Amino acid sequence: MTEHTACTTDGHGANAHPAWLAHHFHSARQQYESGKLGIWIFLLTEVLFFSGLFCAYAVYRANHPAVFVDGHHLLSTPLGAINTIVLIFSSLTMAWAVRCTQVDQRKAAAVLLAVTLLCAGTFLVVKGFEYHHKWKHGLVPAHEFAPDEQYLESRIGAHEDGSTLGRDPAQRVRNVRTFLGIYFGMTGLHALHVVAGIIAIVWVLRRTVRGDFNRQYFGPVDFVGLYWHLVDLIWIYLFPLLYLIH
């Protein structure tokens, strides 16, 4: 970091390197396109990272479809839908913030980034409610798994979803555990990525306010935005897979 700041007398000919153009790149375009390729490859790794959990989901749902039908009654579809809309809105504000940065509308960009953060926070709060609710009814699949039987009966037993497994209480507990393991695994990992996204957005917000970006240098905002859109993308699949099972 210390070696590559403002090398204005670098001997690069007529165009000395502005502070935001790294020493090893010869043009703003090369820097931007390299960064873009880099972040897309990183997003590729994130997709593969989540793929393990999607694979576990596919395997268990294929082998025990009734478990998933039963299990989804433990989730609140309205809350899931709210979170979906919140994230989609945050993707809009994020993409718009990138646009504003590109046209030097610094204040608007900062406001939009702040709104994105607000949405991210809202998502986590809603998630927090959902998780707390599960914990209250003993539905967190840990070493000691002791779900509230009455609660299970009220949510699952009440539905004639065609799952004979749901009839036997002991079997129901075992199956619910599998479903919840996958639910917490997938949404938990996703939530961790939301937290990481928040940190990244705070960082670009700070740099935006500081005036780091300009019409030729907006890469970091763009790339954090791409990451954020991926977080949204993953939720777009998680929502129907977990909340909309019938």
Added chain:
Amino acid sequence: MAAIPDSAPAARPAAADNYLTHARGLMSWIFTLDHKRIGVMFLALIWVAMALGVLFALILRAELADPGETIVSKNVYNRVFTLHGAVMIFLFIIPSIPSSLGNFVLPIMLGAKDVAFPRLNLASLHLYVFGMLFFLFTLFVGGLDTGWTFYTPYSTETNTWVIPAVLGAFILGFSSIFTGINFIATTHMMRPPGMSWFKMPLFVWSLYATAIIQVLATPVLAITLLLLAVERLVGVGIFDPDKGGDPVLFQHFFWFYSHPAVYIMILPAMGIISEVISVFSRKHIFGFKFIAFSSVAIALIGFLVWGHHMFTSGQSPLASTIFSLLTFFVAIPSGIKVFNWLATMYKGVVHLTTPMCFALLFLILFGIGGLTGLFLGAVAANVHVHDTAFVVAHFHYVMFGSAGIAFIGGIYYWWPKITGRMYNDLVGRICAVVVLIAFNMTYFPLFIMGVRGMPRRYHDYERLLEKNPEFFDLNVIASVGGFLLAGTLLVLAANLLFSLVRGRPAPANPWGAATMEWQCASPPPHDNFASPPPVTDPYDFGNLTYDETTGGYVSAP
């Protein structure tokens, strides 16, 4: 063509300002953004990891030299082979060539000033150190005994230290991913004008193919290890049949990464061999496009064969059949490469320098290692030799005998460029011959024992001696070979370290190679090049003549 002389022309001091002298102080190293310094630090750490892995190996071989319990109990033995495998794979072989030699050489081969993302590169180094610390911690608190493959259900139940080890591997995985991202972006975006993909050195191609695997496969390992850690901490039940889980699922997850991982190990090694064989045969590489495309083919087909580690796991016969067939396909591009290398040497003028000796060693040992992979790919044969010493021999021939040997050859090839010093070539060549003998002494007996039923991961084989008395002698030969091999590695390292003190200063191009890194001084300046040198065919040596005064090659005007 003149031979490479040992006698030194008038000694000259190293270039006034090079990357080593550019900035001083510990902080200038720990927080450097210079890919060359990062590569050198990786090299030093990787040597430490290798030494640790070799130490564990020597304990294993000492134990196996005698049938009964010799120097360690069975519980300690289990921990030693687990850590030997984990350290060698995650801390040594996987990062070895890309993070050390790759980091140093790749940008210079492209005439660039640095990799695309220098800060990501530094992060990769720091993550490597953290991963190493996690492994050292695991070692100090008593280790783990699951085998480096961490199979469930044992890994979820054992009370040894699984979590720090898997967290260490998780962190090391990100170190690897960051290197992969960097190399792909650098190769795409930072080639000089005029260097098309087909004018790019084959070492770069091999690092590119490796990087593809690093970014696609490593994340799956990451989620696998995370799930294992969560399973141990929280007991979710994903791999536990009692809780509705499936232990074979762990194996699918694990091998989806770990099979492509072996191609992460071998592809950069093959890249080095392409460079070395061409330069020291003084002949253009034969079949450039074939070698280039075969690197990518190995990377991609390598993702289709992971089930060949699972033939006896309970995997369905249909899946086993498909995986077996695909395993035979993945051998083809490797075979293409070997033929191209041999064709390169044919009618060339071979200079038996140390790097070339190691390249030849590679051809022999890779031939054996690769071919024995085919036996393992056949389901029927595999059932017989799975989990025996046969498998151990196969993967040591390819991981150590091929990738490891190419790594040593690569270090010896680029050492003058990295350090600005020439080493004693005769010592290197003698070591290569000793390695040939010692390596085969150590590992060939394992093929024989494996076919006859010697299991792997067993610390005691007394009961087997009744039916197979030859196991006694074969194990002794293997153990003697192992110690001889370790001693030779020590000499090889000492030879290089000694050159730092007493080696003659290296010219820019001691070997007469035509790739760009040999156009800058040895060691290179901080910026590599003020502007990239003109792009030429990287394997055309016609322009290079030997200059007696410098002891190196120069481009003819």
Added chain:
Amino acid sequence: MSDSTTTPQTETHDGDHGWIHIVPARVLLAVFAALILLTLVTVAVTWVDLGDLNLWIAMFIATVKASLVALYFMHLRYDKSFCTIVFLASLVFVFLFIGVVLLDTLQYQPDIQQWQRDQLP
């Protein structure tokens, strides 16, 4: 490769601005509206019982939404095609992974179910 809906740069630079593409605000809003609409549709579809088809319809709608996000919010429509290749490649490998593992586990489910039946008294 890049759509020339850029706003003209007025400062003195060394020429080439074809690489900077700014998505028009109306495109962003239109995509947003479409995404919300599709979210409502996907929830509504669950009120109709179509058996197994429900899952595939949900996945189809999710994929349409994902494509909109990728093409417009994430710019793939206007970027170099290599980025799209990178993204699609990740999906290819995910499908390879999930596909083969599913193939395997489904193959031996009958054996497991047989064993479970055999355990019953």
